[in-house]
Amino acid sequence: MPTSISFARGAPCPEALSADVIAACAAAALRDDGVRVLSYGTGNGYPPLRELLAAEHGAQPDQVLVTNGSLQGFVFLLETLLSPGDVVAVESPTYDRALLQLTLHGMDVLPIPMDADGMDVEALAAACEAGRVPRLLYTIPNFQNPSGATLSAERRRRLIEICDAHDILVLEDDPYGRLRFEGESLPGLWTMADPGRVIFTSSFSKTVAPGLRVGYLVSPPAIAAKLAGAASRTYISPALLSEAAIHQLIAGGGLEPNIEKVTALMRERRDAMTEGMRHMPEGTEFTTPQGGFFYWMTLPAGLSADELFEPAAAAGIAYVKGSDCVLEGGERTLRLAYSGVGPAEIEEGMERLGAVFRAAAVTTG
Numbered sequence: 001m002p003t004s005i006s007f008a009r010g011a012p013c014p015e016a017l018s019a020d021v022i023a024a025c026a027a028a029a030l031r032d033d034g035v036r037v038l039s040y041g042t043g044n045g046y047p048p049l050r051e052l053l054a055a056e057h058g059a060q061p062d063q064v065l066v067t068n069g070s071l072q073g074f075v076f077l078l079e080t081l082l083s084p085g086d087v088v089a090v091e092s093p094t095y096d097r098a099l100l101q102l103t104l105h106g107m108d109v110l111p112i113p114m115d116a117d118g119m120d121v122e123a124l125a126a127a128c129e130a131g132r133v134p135r136l137l138y139t140i141p142n143f144q145n146p147s148g149a150t151l152s153a154e155r156r157r158r159l160i161e162i163c164d165a166h167d168i169l170v171l172e173d174d175p176y177g178r179l180r181f182e183g184e185s186l187p188g189l190w191t192m193a194d195p196g197r198v199i200f201t202s203s204f205s206k207t208v209a210p211g212l213r214v215g216y217l218v219s220p221p222a223i224a225a226k227l228a229g230a231a232s233r234t235y236i237s238p239a240l241l242s243e244a245a246i247h248q249l250i251a252g253g254g255l256e257p258n259i260e261k262v263t264a265l266m267r268e269r270r271d272a273m274t275e276g277m278r279h280m281p282e283g284t285e286f287t288t289p290q291g292g293f294f295y296w297m298t299l300p301a302g303l304s305a306d307e308l309f310e311p312a313a314a315a316g317i318a319y320v321k322g323s324d325c326v327l328e329g330g331e332r333t334l335r336l337a338y339s340g341v342g343p344a345e346i347e348e349g350m351e352r353l354g355a356v357f358r359a360a361a362v363t364t365g
């Protein structure tokens with residue numbers, strides 16, 4: 001059995017996790033505010049961190065809910081704002097765990113196709129015109145999980161126009177936006193839209209450390225109060241030491257250098273995977289991401305990423321099947337995360353994966 005190389009996990013590589021920096025932040029948090037950090041707090045999270053995040057987003061602290069990971073915030077939102085049968089629009093493909101939660105909560109999922117410029121917003125408009133108006137639109141506008149695509153500036157404007165026209169609440173999930181390798185950052189939907197239209201969510205899992213489990217939501221005040229109630233009912237208060245450590249990191253000026261470091265590591269890995277694409281069979285389609293953690297690939301006609309999952313595993317390579325990121329279809333697609341492994345492993349992994357796919361292409365061709 002060859003050593004295994006995982007392109008499956010959307011997690012930062014070990015080199016991106018700065019244990020010494022976080023140790024110093026946690027020590028400072030306990031020294032400066034030990035009693036509060038070690039006590040039960042309010043359901044909506046550590047107040048000093050909420051204040052910083054509120055200021056960053058031009059909101060009031062009461063609008064910010066800091067959760068044990070942003071996926072938890074997503075679940076609170078489903079539980080408090082929506083009811084089974086509600087129409088929720090998502091990009092197709094979308095984040096597999098979000099899709100799973102929507103399905104588990106009985107939502108009527110409306111998949112909106114996407115291309116290299118993000119969601120096809122005219123397809124959303126057409127669905128609305130045809131009477132399928134979602135209550136919520138879930139979008140990952142920057143370096144999307146799983147496609148790596150970024151919603152263009154023009155589509156951002158049009159998206160807000162459509163959501164205003166049909167009164168659709170938007171959930172903007174942006175854990176990858178700060179990890180940009182090249183090109184200009186685009187304004188977020190939260191900043192572009194009128195107040196009340198957008199809920200913003202992000203996480204420190206990709207920019208600092210997923211094990212800290214610190215994510216957050218910034219919402220209109222009435223929604224924020226409901227979310228805070230759900231948090232307090234579920235876990236009384238979130239893990240305050242993690243939140244206080246992140247607060248120390250931001251307040252002490254350590255977040256920006258950390259993001260620069262992680263961005264450089266991810267750029268190196270993205271470049272290694274771009275190089276490794278030469279191992280893929282002729283006719284494989286992909287677009288090089290400008291940031292984030294993921295490459296999305298479409299295999300040539302006749303090849304199935306679902307069927308080749310086991311042969312790839314036998315060669316020691318793991319990936320996420322595209323079919324797990326859509327409601328139906330997607331058999332020719334897969335997600336490759338370059339984030340968690342080193343450049344040399346990426347080259348080796350792409351060589352092995354390419355060999356599996358090329359062998360299958362010869363058999364089917």
Ligand SMILES: Cc1ncc(COP(=O)(O)O)c(C=O)c1O
Nearest residue numbers: 010069070071095145203205215
């Ligand atoms: C788009 C997106 N949203 C949310 C999450 C969940 O992040 P967290 O670790 O904060 O729960 C992920 C993690 O993969 C993600 O890709």
